[in-house]
C-alpha cells in the first residue's frame with residue numbers, strides 16, 4: 001500500500017469529516033478529538049456514499065437505507081432497513097491507516 005495525500009488537515013478539521021477520492025476508491029476520513037479515521041466511503045449494501053457521522057459513538061450512517069458502520073473497525077452495526085437479514089460480516093467496510101504529513105491528510109491505500 002502507498003501513502004496518498006487527500007485534503008489539507010486544516011480543511012478536515014474545519015469540516016470534521018469528508019468523503020475523498022483516493023486512487024480508485026472513495027474514502028471517508030474524519031478527525032475526532034485529534035484522532036484521525038479512514039474507512040471506505042462506499043456503502044457495502046448498494047454503494048451509496050456514507051456521510052452522516054455520530055462523532056461521540058464513532059458511527060457512520062448511510063443516507064440511503066440507514067445502515068450504520070463503526071468508523072474505527074468498519075463493522076456493520078445496523079443493517080439496511082430494506083435488508084435486515086444481511087450477513088453483517090460480509091458487509092464490513094475496509095479501514096485504512098491515516099496520518100498527517102506536511103499539512104495534508106494521507107491515507108494508506
Ligand code: FES
Pocket residue numbers: 043044045046047048062063064065066067079080081
Ligand atoms: S446503500 Fe447504504 S444502506 Fe443501502
